[in-house]
Amino acid sequence: MKSQLLIGNAAVARGAYEAGVRVVASYPGTPSTEITESIVKYPEIYCEWAPNEKVACEVAIGASIGGARAMTCCKHVGLNVMADPVFTASYTGVNGGLVIAVADDPGMHSSQNEQDSRHYAEASKCPMLEPSDSDECLAYTKAAYEMSEKFDVPVFLRLTTRVAHSQSMAQLGEPDQVPLKDYVKNPAKFVMAPANAIRRHVDVEKRTEALRAFAEETPLNQVIDNGSAIGVICGGISYLYAQEALDERADYLKLGMVWPLPERKLCEFVAAHEVVFVIEELDPFIETYVRSLGLGVIGKEAFTMLGEYSAAMIRQAVLNTDDEPVTDAGLPVPVRPPVMCAGCPHRGTFYVLKKLGLTVCGDIGCYTLGAMPPLGSIDTTICMGASIGAALGMAKARGPEFAKKLVSVIGDSTFIHSGITGLIDVVYNKGINTVIILDNSITGMTGHQDNPTTGKTIRGEATKQVDLELLAKAVGIDRVRVVDPFDVKAMEAAVKEEIAADEPSVIIAQRPCALLKYVKYAGHCHVNQDTCRDCRMCMKLGCPALTVHDGRVVIDATQCNGCGLCVNVCPFHAIEKEAEPV
Amino acid sequence: MSITSIMIVGVGGQGTLLASRILGNTLIGAGYDVKVSEVHGMSQRGGSVTTYVRFGEKVWSPIIEKGGADIILSFELLEALRALPYLKRDGQIIVNAQQIDPMPVITGAAEYPKGIEEALRERAKLTAVDALVLAREAGSIKAVNVVLIGLLARNTSIPREQWEETLRTTVPPKFLDINMKAFELGYQYEE
Numbered sequence: 001m002k003s004q005l006l007i008g009n010a011a012v013a014r015g016a017y018e019a020g021v022r023v024v025a026s027y028p029g030t031p032s033t034e035i036t037e038s039i040v041k042y043p044e045i046y047c048e049w050a051p052n053e054k055v056a057c058e059v060a061i062g063a064s065i066g067g068a069r070a071m072t073c074c075k076h077v078g079l080n081v082m083a084d085p086v087f088t089a090s091y092t093g094v095n096g097g098l099v100i101a102v103a104d105d106p107g108m109h110s111s112q113n114e115q116d117s118r119h120y121a122e123a124s125k126c127p128m129l130e131p132s133d134s135d136e137c138l139a140y141t142k143a144a145y146e147m148s149e150k151f152d153v154p155v156f157l158r159l160t161t162r163v164a165h166s167q168s169m170a171q172l173g174e175p176d177q178v179p180l181k182d183y184v185k186n187p188a189k190f191v192m193a194p195a196n197a198i199r200r201h202v203d204v205e206k207r208t209e210a211l212r213a214f215a216e217e218t219p220l221n222q223v224i225d226n227g228s229a230i231g232v233i234c235g236g237i238s239y240l241y242a243q244e245a246l247d248e249r250a251d252y253l254k255l256g257m258v259w260p261l262p263e264r265k266l267c268e269f270v271a272a273h274e275v276v277f278v279i280e281e282l283d284p285f286i287e288t289y290v291r292s293l294g295l296g297v298i299g300k301e302a303f304t305m306l307g308e309y310s311a312a313m314i315r316q317a318v319l320n321t322d323d324e325p326v327t328d329a330g331l332p333v334p335v336r337p338p339v340m341c342a343g344c345p346h347r348g349t350f351y352v353l354k355k356l357g358l359t360v361c362g363d364i365g366c367y368t369l370g371a372m373p374p375l376g377s378i379d380t381t382i383c384m385g386a387s388i389g390a391a392l393g394m395a396k397a398r399g400p401e402f403a404k405k406l407v408s409v410i411g412d413s414t415f416i417h418s419g420i421t422g423l424i425d426v427v428y429n430k431g432i433n434t435v436i437i438l439d440n441s442i443t444g445m446t447g448h449q450d451n452p453t454t455g456k457t458i459r460g461e462a463t464k465q466v467d468l469e470l471l472a473k474a475v476g477i478d479r480v481r482v483v484d485p486f487d488v489k490a491m492e493a494a495v496k497e498e499i500a501a502d503e504p505s506v507i508i509a510q511r512p513c514a515l516l517k518y519v520k521y522a523g524h525c526h527v528n529q530d531t532c533r534d535c536r537m538c539m540k541l542g543c544p545a546l547t548v549h550d551g552r553v554v555i556d557a558t559q560c561n562g563c564g565l566c567v568n569v570c571p572f573h574a575i576e577k578e579a580e581p582v
Numbered sequence: 583m584s585i586t587s588i589m590i591v592g593v594g595g596q597g598t599l600l601a602s603r604i605l606g607n608t609l610i611g612a613g614y615d616v617k618v619s620e621v622h623g624m625s626q627r628g629g630s631v632t633t634y635v636r637f638g639e640k641v642w643s644p645i646i647e648k649g650g651a652d653i654i655l656s657f658e659l660l661e662a663l664r665a666l667p668y669l670k671r672d673g674q675i676i677v678n679a680q681q682i683d684p685m686p687v688i689t690g691a692a693e694y695p696k697g698i699e700e701a702l703r704e705r706a707k708l709t710a711v712d713a714l715v716l717a718r719e720a721g722s723i724k725a726v727n728v729v730l731i732g733l734l735a736r737n738t739s740i741p742r743e744q745w746e747e748t749l750r751t752t753v754p755p756k757f758l759d760i761n762m763k764a765f766e767l768g769y770q771y772e773e
Contacts, residue, residue, distance in 0.1 A: 109621045167619075169610070241642075326648045329698075335686060374685075447622065544628050
């Protein structure tokens with residue numbers, strides 16, 4: 001059989017393909033995005049970017065009811081958005097197998113919180129599998145479909161960033177021939193009105209008992225016996241770290257299924273060892289259960305709730321050995337936080353907002369970087385779509401004068417995801433807020449996914465394009481205007497006028513992402529040192545190409561993409577475009 | 583059981599991901615167990631980026647820890663300094679001597695440290711190269727990553743043909759000539 005070096009996410013997609021999945025619907029979210037992107041490679045699978053995770057999950061549920069094996073993928077916070085249908089899909093169960101792949105982000109490489117999605121399995125009573133590497137990503141995905149249909153339940157597949165984004169070898173198999181199941185109308189199972197739901201809840205509890213028995217038997221939970229007195233209970237990436245750190249100096253109970261947990265297996269494992277460690281990133285999910293069985297283990301008293309683990313951390317806690325001191329040059333090392341790219345269209349908008357000194361409710365996307373110096377203009381970032389509701393709340397709390405110095409900024413994809421409902425609230429409840437939609441014609445931060453405003457499907461096919469201007473007007477915004485954020489004068493004038501108005505307004509700041517292939521600015525910019533008066537106005541842009549060397553502003557030609565925004569803000573016309581590319 | 587760990591560091595947008603793909607596939611071709619770990623998403627927007635590549639007979643963790651890297655391949659000078667604590671005592675650093683100012687330096691909140699090359703040379707076997715010049719010579723400044731891969735290749739025991747085979751399968755055909763030349767210039771580079 002062939003094997004291939006794959007990132008975990010691509011291996012999940014391959015597993016879905018081999019399991020005969022027919023429908024995949026998701027909303028992008030790091031670190032889960034590449035699962036759905038990898039599905040695109042399989043033309044026999046219908047796949048889509050949905051407007052948000054809730055819709056994506058509903059599409060997958062519908063496909064399952066319709067008899068197809070289906071999947072939806074999200075990041076941890078995306079699971080919050082889709083939680084509503086998930087909890088009821090647990091009651092309805094499935095027809096075709098249904099898998100929800102969720103990727104947590106310990107260490108918050110690209111997230112606003114560090115929530116542990118394992119709690120959702122217990123809360124919704126849907127079982128959860130957790131692979132450790134790409135080979136298991138593929139195999140567990142297939143196992144999840146078998147379980148889903150056997151136990152009539154949606155199954156979670158939980159990844160973390162290091163599993164989702166690490167490449168390791170995965171054994172490829174042949175795709176199973178899974179026929180579309182019959183669709184038979186069955187309101188008692190699929191209409192969750194109280195009378196039916198009351199009966200289904202009985203089935204759910206019976207199912208959980210069956211799943212508990214399965215957890216004791218399944219090879220997904222395995223003991224690796226090295227004859228050691230030290231036992232380690234772990235799963236996912238922690239298993240790899242523990243193996244790296246301890247190797248044959250410990251025995252392992254590797255839990256591939258994190259809910260429900262195998263009571264008997266855990267009791268036997270703990271009883272057979274002198275000391276047992278529970279090693280799991282984030283919350284003490286396994287540990288709490290193990291302790292509830294009256295078992296004595298070492299868990300969070302030796303390991304942190306924060307961030308990612310490492311083999312060194314485990315060596316230290318279990319073996320009490322310190323690694324040798326590391327090499328250090330003794331020089332200060334300035335941090336290098338992420339920044340908006342050179343040529344980013346958002347830069348023009350934030351330059352204006354900073355200049356006007358407004359309160360800015362921000363949202364989730366590349367433009368969250370507008371909170372960083374020197375642009376530093378964002379006051380709040382909460383969750384997808386929150387910029388509009390939060391600004392309405394602030395305006396209601398502090399009155400119209402405050403509202404006139406306040407804007408929301410939200411990207412095109414985020415606006416469709418869940419900003420539109422906030423905008424409807426503004427109109428309905430007589431807000432006077434100004435909302436700036438940062439329309440860069442793509443879902444940017446997650447790596448360029450199409451969305452309902454781009455006019456293209458996930459497969460690049462042309463489709464009907466949501467017109468943001470018409471949409472804003474349709475919900476009752478009379479003041480809607482489209483502005484180019486690189487025309488900073490026009491942008492400033494537009495913002496001033498709209499925040500002053502006694503009615504709600506929408507400014508669509510429209511310019512495509514600088515990283516899109518079709519965006520090509522000719523040449524690059526350079527500073528004419530004879531005419532530059534060193535006013536440093538351009539430095540307020542926070543462009544990574546503009547820097548100061550030997551007391552003078554210079555443009556690093558290898559970083560500049562020639563967008564010309566700095567040319568527009570220079571009051572002395574000292575920045576010029578060079579025609580020739582570097 | 584000996585594992586080799588190579589850390590690739592740079593600034594988001596410099597093409598470190600392609601470099602790690604070429605390295606990973608070459609190691610697979612050479613018959614090793616390989617794990618590669620990288621982080622996508624926000625940090626890629628001009629921030630520090632790190633890829634870990636570990637290979638040997640059987641690799642458990644995809645992560646390189648402090649003091650664990652045999653080789654650090656850095657696309658930028660300051661990033662090599664940042665990665666230094668990850669280097670093994672007798673490890674090797676290959677660095678592109680390019681300087682890209684991070685935002686705190688641009689805003690004046692911090693200074694770009696001076697004397698990085700000397701400090702690295704005191705503590706590690708160092709090869710410093712102006713990969714931008716070589717990439718330009720190859721035909722595109724975007725080929726910096728392949729120049730550096732060429733330099734790395736010469737410092738491993740994996741036959742040259744294996745690397746070239748990977749390039750042929752990884753790089754789009756229309757850029758293959760430029761990348762082959764970039765690889766050659768890196769491979770032949772003498773400090």
